[in-house]
Amino acid sequence: MRTKRIAYPYILWMIIFIVVPLGLILLYSFTTGDGDIRNIQFTLDNFKKFLDPRYIDVLWRSISLALKSTVITLVLGYPMAMIISKENIKKRNVMILLFVIPMWMNFLLRTYAWLTLLGKNGFINYILTKLGLEPLNLIYNDGAVLLGMVYNFLPFMVLPIYSVLIKIDKSLIEAAEDLGAGKMKVFTKIIFPLSIPGIITGITMVFMPAVSTFVISRLLGGGQYMLIGNLIEQQFLGTGDWHFGSAISIIMMIIILITMAITSKFDKDNEGGGRLW
Helix, strand or coil, X not given: CXXXXXXXXXXXXXXHHHHHXXXXXXXXXXXXXXXXXXXXXXXXXXXXXXXXXXXXXXXXXXXXXXXXXXXXXXXXXXXHHHHHHCCCHHHHHHHHHHHHHHHHCCHHHHHHHHHHHHCCCCHHHHHHHHCCCCCCCCCCCHHHHHHHHHHHHHHHHHHHHHHHHCCCCHHHHHHHHHCCCCHHHHHHHHHHHHHHHHHHHHHHHHHHHHHHCCHHHHHHCCCCCCCHHHHHHHHHHHHCCHHHHHHHHHHHHHHHHHHHHHHHHHHHCCCCCCCCC
């Protein structure tokens, strides 16, 4: 009974800050009106409006950039996680700290820092001009947005994979090597299968914020590359169409839930550390 009472504040917190806001978004997405509750009318027009090719393009661009950033962070993050996991505990802690320290800085400031590096008069172009080369167009394009995503979300891929790799029983690797398995065989048959839960977690943790981001695309894309997060922000803070903005939010939530369902299905057979075969 006492345990239940301890949980009451958390339940109240969830109701006020999670259930109620989600309920309001759901209500707004299926209604239209002028803000007066007496004039609210239920409709599907908000979702039909999203079928406009312009909004579909925004959705596709968001998913495409999120998938690309997820793949790149996986390709970069997995070797990093392996390197860190093989170090002794002192070096390992220092290397993990180096990954975590940038996350202590404000997300907005970290993204702003790239403006000074990639800008027309930024540090990179300054070095190129000093070397007698032509300055490059490094900002306000998909490449800059993708770079910002990879930079900001890479730790979310490295840390889950690392946490799984350090828990792998070293005796399995030693047994495989004693039986004549080479490094590649050990990796493909033992290390990689056992690290799949970490990979799935990393993919989920990178894809979800990447598909919904709006700060990175606004700063590094210069407002020229609108993503679904920017579209939602525009509807709530710009045009004031909360009903359409709520409908887009519901669509984005459905995409994220589908992604989580797919990743959890892949992870289902790898619970408890994955399979070896």
